[in-house]
Amino acid sequence: xxxxxxxxxxxxxxxxxxxMHRCNWKxxxxxxxxxxxxxxxxxxxAGTAVKIWESMEKTEDTPKPxxxxxxAPFMSPYEFFENMGIRTWPNGHGHTGVHHSIHSDYSAIxxxxxxxxxxxxxxxxxxxxxxxxxxxxxxxxxxIKGPIQQLRNFIPLAEDKTLVESWIFRLDGAPDQLxxxxxxxxxxxxxxxxxxxxxxxxxxxxxxxGLMADGLEWxxxxxxxxxxxxxxxxxxxxxxxxxxxxxxxxxxxRFMTGGAA
Amino acid sequence: MTPEExxxxxxxxxxxxxxxxxxxxxxxxxxxxxxxxxxxxNQQDPINETSLLYEDNFMLRLRVERLHGARTFSQKPKSRCxxxxxxxxxxxxSDDEARAVTQxxxxxxxxxxxxxxxxxxxxxxxxxxxxxxxxxxxxxxxxCDAAFGNIQLLP
Numbered sequence: 339x340x341x342x343x344x345x346x347x348x349x350x351x352x353x354x355x356x357x358m359h360r361c362n363w364k365x366x367x368x369x370x371x372x373x374x375x376x377x378x379x380x381x382x383x384a385g386t387a388v389k390i391w392e393s394m395e396k397t398e399d400t401p402k403p404x405x406x407x408x409x410a411p412f413m414s415p416y417e418f419f420e421n422m423g424i425r426t427w428p429n430g431h432g433h434t435g436v437h438h439s440i441h442s443d444y445s446a447i448x449x450x451x452x453x454x455x456x457x458x459x460x461x462x463x464x465x466x467x468x469x470x471x472x473x474x475x476x477x478x479x480x481x482i483k484g485p486i487q488q489l490r491n492f493i494p495l496a497e498d499k500t501l502v503e504s505w506i507f508r509l510d511g512a513p514d515q516l517x518x519x520x521x522x523x524x525x526x527x528x529x530x531x532x533x534x535x536x537x538x539x540x541x542x543x544x545x546x547x548g549l550m551a552d553g554l555e556w557x558x559x560x561x562x563x564x565x566x567x568x569x570x571x572x573x574x575x576x577x578x579x580x581x582x583x584x585x586x587x588x589x590x591x592r593f594m595t596g597g598a599a
Numbered sequence: 600m601t602p603e604e605x606x607x608x609x610x611x612x613x614x615x616x617x618x619x620x621x622x623x624x625x626x627x628x629x630x631x632x633x634x635x636x637x638x639x640x641n642q643q644d645p646i647n648e649t650s651l652l653y654e655d656n657f658m659l660r661l662r663v664e665r666l667h668g669a670r671t672f673s674q675k676p677k678s679r680c681x682x683x684x685x686x687x688x689x690x691x692x693s694d695d696e697a698r699a700v701t702q703x704x705x706x707x708x709x710x711x712x713x714x715x716x717x718x719x720x721x722x723x724x725x726x727x728x729x730x731x732x733x734x735x736x737x738x739x740x741x742x743c744d745a746a747f748g749n750i751q752l753l754p
Contacts, residue, residue: 352648353639356746382671386664390657403657501746506649517647524649526658530747531636531651533665539749540673 339484341466344457345511348487351521355504357530361542362549363479363494364586366502369538370473370481370490371434371582373419374561376412379541383533384412408526409534411440422472422577428570430477430589432582436574439472441485447515457511475582477589486520490528498546504528559583600697600726606687608731609701609722613682616753621663624753629725629732630656636738636754651743651750662753673751678709680752687722695726696734705754717741718754 340348359366369375376384387409391402423436435441454463474482479492487507494500506524508517527534548554562579569588575581615624635645636652645653654662665671685702692698703718723735738754 352642352644353744355638355649356744358746358748360748379672382665382668382673383661385670386668387661390661390664403655405658405661409661504649508647514647521647521649522653525638525651525653529638529649529651531750533662536673536749536751544672 339482339487339507341458342454342484342487343509343511344453346457347510348507349510351506351508351517354506355502355524355529357502357504357528357535357539359500359502359539359542360498361500361539361546362497363492363500364590365542365545366492366500367475367477367479367481367586368559368583369542370475371424371432372580373422373424373434373578374416375541376419377415379537380409380412380534382537384409388413404522405526407444408523411443412534414440416578419577423574424577424579424582425572425574426569426582426585427572428585428589430586431475432585433471433474434577434582435470435472436577437470439470439485441472441483442470444485444519447513447519449513450516453511453513475586477586478593486523487517488520488524488528498550502528559587600692600694600724600731602689602692604731605689605692605697605699605722605724608724609687609699609720610684612722612733613684613703617681619679621666625656625660625663627733628656628659629727629734632656632723632733632735634659634736634738634753636740636743638743640739640743651740652738666752673749676710678707678751680708680754681706682754697724698722699724703754707750707752707754709749709751712748714748714750716750716754 340346387405391406421437422434422439424432424434425436426432451463454467458466469484471484474484481490487509489505491503492500493503504524506520526532529535559580562576567581569585573581612624612627634652634654636650638649638651642648666674683704687699687701690698690700699722701720703720705716705718707714719739721737722733724731725734
C-alpha cells in the first residue's frame with residue numbers, strides 16, 4: 339500500500355468510520371474473503387444499481403455514476419470470483435484477488451502513473467500498480483485494501499458485539515482524485531449509512547441469532563475442501579474456496595489452546 | 600420566496616420522509632443537488648475525507664428503489680422514522696433562492712430497536728419554474744462520531 343505513493347508515505351485522511359455490529363467478530367473477518375455472498379447479499383444494493391442504470395435513458399456520452407464503478411462490481415458472477423483467486427498463508431492470514439479483483443477496472447487518474455514512473459521507473463511502477471489484491475486479512479482482526487488505501491480494524495467487545503473501524507489513507511504525492519475515490523468507497527460500502535453495510539449487517543445479526551439457538555450444532559465451511567489440506571503451507575486456489583476460513587479457525591484453535599490442539 | 604413558503608417546504612419534506620412518500624421526495628431534488636451528512640464535527644471537506652453520506656441523484660434514487668426491493672432483507676420488516684422539527688431559521692432569502700437551518704430530533708425504529716439522533720439540517724432551496732426545490736442539503740448529527748448500528752432511512 340505504501341509503495342503506491344510516489345514518495346513512499348501515507349497520511350490518515352479524516353475521521354474513521356465506527357460501525358457497531360451485534361455479532362461475533364469472526365463473522366466479519368470471514369466475510370472479508372468470502373466470495374460467494376456478494377451477488378446474493380448485495381443484490382438489493384448492487385443489483386438495483388445495475389437495474390437503474392440499465393433503465394436510464396442515456397447516450398454514449400452519459401457519464402457512468404460513481405456508484406456504478408464502486409457498487410456494481412459486487413454483482414459480478416461466480417466465475418469472476420472463482421478466477422479472482424485466493425491465497426492463504428499459515429497462521430490465519432490470506433487474501434482474495436490474486437489475479438484480478440473488483441478493484442481492477444477502476445478508471446485511471448490522470449498524472450498518477452506518470453508520477454509513479456518518475457519515482458520508481460516504468461517496470462517497477464507497473465509492478466506496483468499491477469497488484470490488484472482485494473482484501474488482505476492479517477489474522478485475527480486487521481483487513482487491508484491495498485489498491486484503495488483502506489484499513490479496517492475489527493474490535494471484539496463481547497461474544498456478540500464487534501466495533502468496526504474503517505480508516506482511509508492519502509497517498510502522499512499522488513493526485514487528490516485517489517483519496518476522493520477512497521473516501522467514496524469508504525462511505526458507500528463501510529458506513530453505518532451504507533446500503534452495502536446494511537445488507538451485510540442484517541446477515542450477520544440473523545446468523546448470530548441462529549447461533550444462539552440450539553437448532554444447528556455446526557456451521558459448514560467445507561466449500562472446495564481438498565483431502566489432506568495442509569494449512570501450514572501457503573496455497574493459491576480457486577477464489578471461491580473456504581480454505582481461508584478453515585485457515586482462520588485453525589489458527590484460532592491453536593492460539594486459544596496455547597498449541598495444545 | 601417568503602419565509603412562510605420556506606418553513607412550509609421544510610416541514611413538508613420531513614413529513615414526506617416520515618410517511619414513506621419517497622418518490623414524491625425524490626421529485627424535490629434538483630439534478631445536481633447533493634445530500635451531505637458529515638462524519639466529523641464541523642467537517643469542511645466532503646470529498647477527500649470520509650462522510651456518512653455524500654449522495655447525488657443516482658444514489659438517492661438507488662436508496663429509494665432499494666427500500667422497495669423484494670430482495671432487501673434488511674428491510675424485512677421495514678424501518679420507520681419520525682422527525683420533530685424546531686421552526687426553521689432563515690439565513691438567506693431572495694426571490695428565487697434561500698438558505699435555512701433547522702434543528703430536528705430524528706427517530707428511526709425497526710423491530711425492538713429505536714434510535715434518537717439530534718440533527719442540524721441545512722437546506723439550500725431554489726425556485727425553478729415556479730416550484731421550490733432542493734439545491735443542496737447538509738445534515739449534521741450531534742454525535743456524528745459515535746459508533747452507530749444501521750441508519751437505514753434518511754434523517
